[in-house]
Amino acid sequence: MLSLIFHKKKGLRLQTDHPVPQHGYDEALIKISLAGVCNTDIEITKGYMDFQGILGHEFVGVVVKCREKGLMGLRVVGEINIGCEKCSFCRNRMKNHCPERSVAGILNKDGIFAEYAVLPIDNLHTIPDSVSDEEAVFVEPLAAAFEIIRQVDVIPDNRVCVLGDGKLGLLVGQVMSLIGCEIIVVGKHEEKLAILKNKGIRTVLSSDFNEKGFDIVIDCTGSPDGIGIALDIIRPGGRVIIKTTTSKKRGIDLNHVVVNELSIIGSRCGPFPVAIKALEERKIDVLPLISKVYPLNEGIQAFEHAAIRGGLKVLLSM
Amino acid sequence: MLSLIFHKKKGLRLQTDHPVPQHGYDEALIKISLAGVCNTDIEITKGYMDFQGILGHEFVGVVVKCREKGLMGLRVVGEINIGCEKCSFCRNRMKNHCPERSVAGILNKDGIFAEYAVLPIDNLHTIPDSVSDEEAVFVEPLAAAFEIIRQVDVIPDNRVCVLGDGKLGLLVGQVMSLIGCEIIVVGKHEEKLAILKNKGIRTVLSSDFNEKGFDIVIDCTGSPDGIGIALDIIRPGGRVIIKTTTSKKRGIDLNHVVVNELSIIGSRCGPFPVAIKALEERKIDVLPLISKVYPLNEGIQAFEHAAIRGGLKVLLSM
Numbered sequence: 001m002l003s004l005i006f007h008k009k010k011g012l013r014l015q016t017d018h019p020v021p022q023h024g025y026d027e028a029l030i031k032i033s034l035a036g037v038c039n040t041d042i043e044i045t046k047g048y049m050d051f052q053g054i055l056g057h058e059f060v061g062v063v064v065k066c067r068e069k070g071l072m073g074l075r076v077v078g079e080i081n082i083g084c085e086k087c088s089f090c091r092n093r094m095k096n097h098c099p100e101r102s103v104a105g106i107l108n109k110d111g112i113f114a115e116y117a118v119l120p121i122d123n124l125h126t127i128p129d130s131v132s133d134e135e136a137v138f139v140e141p142l143a144a145a146f147e148i149i150r151q152v153d154v155i156p157d158n159r160v161c162v163l164g165d166g167k168l169g170l171l172v173g174q175v176m177s178l179i180g181c182e183i184i185v186v187g188k189h190e191e192k193l194a195i196l197k198n199k200g201i202r203t204v205l206s207s208d209f210n211e212k213g214f215d216i217v218i219d220c221t222g223s224p225d226g227i228g229i230a231l232d233i234i235r236p237g238g239r240v241i242i243k244t245t246t247s248k249k250r251g252i253d254l255n256h257v258v259v260n261e262l263s264i265i266g267s268r269c270g271p272f273p274v275a276i277k278a279l280e281e282r283k284i285d286v287l288p289l290i291s292k293v294y295p296l297n298e299g300i301q302a303f304e305h306a307a308i309r310g311g312l313k314v315l316l317s318m
Numbered sequence: 319m320l321s322l323i324f325h326k327k328k329g330l331r332l333q334t335d336h337p338v339p340q341h342g343y344d345e346a347l348i349k350i351s352l353a354g355v356c357n358t359d360i361e362i363t364k365g366y367m368d369f370q371g372i373l374g375h376e377f378v379g380v381v382v383k384c385r386e387k388g389l390m391g392l393r394v395v396g397e398i399n400i401g402c403e404k405c406s407f408c409r410n411r412m413k414n415h416c417p418e419r420s421v422a423g424i425l426n427k428d429g430i431f432a433e434y435a436v437l438p439i440d441n442l443h444t445i446p447d448s449v450s451d452e453e454a455v456f457v458e459p460l461a462a463a464f465e466i467i468r469q470v471d472v473i474p475d476n477r478v479c480v481l482g483d484g485k486l487g488l489l490v491g492q493v494m495s496l497i498g499c500e501i502i503v504v505g506k507h508e509e510k511l512a513i514l515k516n517k518g519i520r521t522v523l524s525s526d527f528n529e530k531g532f533d534i535v536i537d538c539t540g541s542p543d544g545i546g547i548a549l550d551i552i553r554p555g556g557r558v559i560i561k562t563t564t565s566k567k568r569g570i571d572l573n574h575v576v577v578n579e580l581s582i583i584g585s586r587c588g589p590f591p592v593a594i595k596a597l598e599e600r601k602i603d604v605l606p607l608i609s610k611v612y613p614l615n616e617g618i619q620a621f622e623h624a625a626i627r628g629g630l631k632v633l634l635s636m
Contacts, residue, residue: 048573089554097554097578151579227572236407236415245576251569254545255366257584258563260415261469264582266575 003054003114004299004316006045014299018054021110021118028066028121030076032112034133034293035059035316037306038141039166039222040106040245045303048247049106056113056316057105060127060136068121077139078112079123079272080104096269113299115318125272131279134293137315138171138286139275145171146278147270148218148241149179156180159213163229164220165192165203167289167313168243172220174284177201184211189310195288214238224248227264236260241267289313321372321432322617322634324363332617336372339428339436346384346439348394350430352451352611353377353634355624356459357484357540358424358563363621366565367424374431374634375423378445378454386439395457396430397441397590398422414587431617433636443590449597452611455633456489456604457593463489464596465588466536466559467497474498477531481547482538483510483521485607485631486561490538492602495519502529507628513606532556542566545582554578559585607631 003018023029036058044051057080063071082102083095090098104119105111127136145168154160158181162173165187173185173196185203187193193203204211213235219226219242227250230240240262257264278284291312294302299316306314321336341347354376362369375398381389400420401413408416422437423429445454463486472478476499480491483505491503491514503521505511511521522529531553537544537560545568548558558580575582596602609630612620617634624632 094555099554236417237412242572242576245573249569250572251567252572254560254568254570254584255563257582258560258586259584261584261586263584264575266572266577266579266581268576268579 001115002296002318004056004296005053006055007052012045012055012300012303014297018114020116023065023118025067026120026122027118028063028068028071028124030061030078030117030119031064032059032061032115032117032318033075034137035112035318036137036141037302037314037316039168042303042307043245043247044106046247048245051106053105054110054112054114054117055105056111057103058137058140059112059117060133060139061112061117063124064116066121071121071124071126075127075133075136076124077127077136077272077276078104078119078125079269080106080140081269082109082120082123113296113316115296125276127276128280131276134290134315135279135286138289138313139272139279140269141168142171142175142275142278142284142286143270143272144168144243144268145175145270146274147267148172149175150271151265151267152216152239152241154179154181154216158182158215160184160216160218161186161211161214161233162218162220163226164222165189166220166222168222169220170195170289171284171286172218172243173201174199176218178283192310192312195285199285216241219244222246224250227252231256231262234260234262237262239263239265241265243267290315293317319433320614322374322614323371324373325370330363330373330618330621332615336432338434341383341436343385344438344440345436346381346386346389346394346442348379348396348435348437348442349382350377350379350433350435350636351393352455353430353636354455354459355620355632355634357486360621360625361563361565362424364565366563369424371423372428372430372432372435373423374429375421376455376458377430377435378451378457379430379435381442382434384439389439389442389444393445393451393454394442395445395454395590395594396422396437396443397587398424398458399587400427400438400441431614431634433614443594445594446598449594452608452633453597453604456607456631457590457597458587459486460489460493460593460596460602460604461588461590462486462561462586463493463588464592465585466490467493468589469583469585470534470557470559472497472499472534476500476533478502478534478536479504479529479532479551480536480538481544482540483507484538484540486540487538488513488607489602489604490536490561491519492517493596494536496601510628510630513603517603534559537562540564542568545570549574549580552578552580555580557581557583559583561585608633611635
């Protein structure tokens with residue numbers, strides 16, 4: 001099958017003759033329909049996570065082989081963390097944190113930039129007919145946006161600042177606005193901020209931004225500088241949520257964190273059912289976030305496009 | 319009056335002829351009885367906070383001048399943050415975080431290593447007769463220890479690790495053990511850990527320590543290395559509380575924080591009434607934490623003693 005592979009020495013390349021993966025008893029073989037290129041994929045090609053193999057973890061596809069007959073032929077999205085199912089994290093519905101986990105396209109398991117992929121049946125979520133493939137491919141990052149309000153109590157009184165108008169920033173901005181809190185999204189691209197502005201969400205260009213004293217700041221910049229800005233504009237006692245992972249190391253002033261009793265909260269993968277429901281109920285607009293759809297055999301070009309800072313979502317069609 | 323002063327160029331020195339401070343309408347003049355040398359005082363002499371003036375912020379004393387007649391002659395301890403009383407933080411009982419605040423002996427206000435000091439009446443708390451001066455001088459750091467359970471929900475099921483067997487570590491260890499959670503205190507000094515061991519608290523020498531997976535880790539090491547150890551032994555989804563401020567910058571791996579969805583929570587000053595009550599009810603043993611009492615005119619030697627890493631509490635008697 002055709003697949004898009006990253007190898008530390010050989011770099012990113014298309015492989016036309018990759019064997020179709022075999023599915024185990026509790027797994028399903030999925031024919032991938034559409035996949036999204038995420039900033040994490042780009043960071044991996046720079047060395048993040050030391051991963052090698054088929055890249056990609058945002059997808060929608062159709063189940064083609066699986067022991068659960070009810071799933072056959074259905075459109076699905078899939079959670080990317082695969083736990084050992086034995087440890088205390090797996091037993092407590094925290095398989096995202098299983099120390100023995102693999103993560104599709106990120107850690108010890110091939111991803112989904114390919115014609116077919118295998119995932120555990122338990123990781124799959126079916127997609128309602130009213131949600132298109134182009135929308136469903138956003139379930140994984142949208143779930144990551146919803147993760148914030150699963151981790152942190154947010155009340156309508158809170159003043160919230162989202163840093164970054166990349167794909168995740170635009171999703172997080174929309175999710176936070178659902179709560180009804182005072183929100184501002186700071187970005188560098190007028191045309192991207194306009195997507196939120198059109199939904200009535202307050203936005204500002206970073207060059208014009210000079211507010212401080214936020215209760216909650218969410219770093220979706222994808223840049224090593226994001227955390228410093230967040231710590232500068234948070235109020236004492238406030239909470240900074242970090243979504244950004246970078247291949248570069250970042251230093252922070254921990255004295256400032258202690259003296260101002262700040263909380264810094266790392267945030268990663270989130271609840272798929274919540275994201276699917278939000279799409280079904282038309283609460284979140286994802287279609288304006290699509291920049292371009294490339295066929296998988298133009299995967300290299302798609303990556304080059306996605307790697308341009310300030311771009312929107314690049315999709316791969318299989 | 320005699321006072322112990324830090325000056326960036328002249329260093330630490332005794333001044334015999336410092337004028338007795340004047341108290342304003344809402345303030346009290348306090349004759350200091352006993353004061354504690356804190357690690358923050360030592361860090362200030364290395365450049366932390368860029369402070370110059372009379373050092374010191376842990377004390378017990380007697381009110382000698384004040385418009386509130388009921389306070390005259392009473393033994394008091396004092397909160398060290400002085401807010402503007404106008405901003406939203408001051409109005410919301412968060413004067414510790416007032417952006418215009420001064421902090422006795424730390425920021426824009428003389429401290430209490432002197433015969434007399436002035437503090438706002440509102441900052442003072444009277445000490446019950448059953449609590450001795452030697453105990454009362456621990457109210458400020460003990461309140462800082464209680465601050466942790468004001469900031470972070472801790473339940474008896476939690477596995478908690480306290481890093482550091484300095485003064486604060488020994489207080490935090492005792493406070494956390496009140497909750498009944500599984501607790502271990504890690505330190506470098508058998509004789510100091512013995513203080514907790516005698517109270518039935520589990521301790522371990524850092525050289526023998528190899529546990530991981532804690533729900534909560536509290537960095538009381540006072541060392542730039544503490545945070546790295548804390549992040550290494552915390553479980554995914556766990557909370558790291560930082561008490562340590564250092565004059566040295568510290569770097570942390572924020573990818574680790576994001577991927578493992580960790581929370582890092584800065585913690586500073588705490589609730590005085592809770593600390594006084596705990597001393598009154600004999601819940602916390604502070605007397606074994608005293609290393610030596612120096613008269614104020616031996617303040618320089620007291621600082622040299624206190625600066626030895628691994629020492630216990632050095633007090634100054636006025």
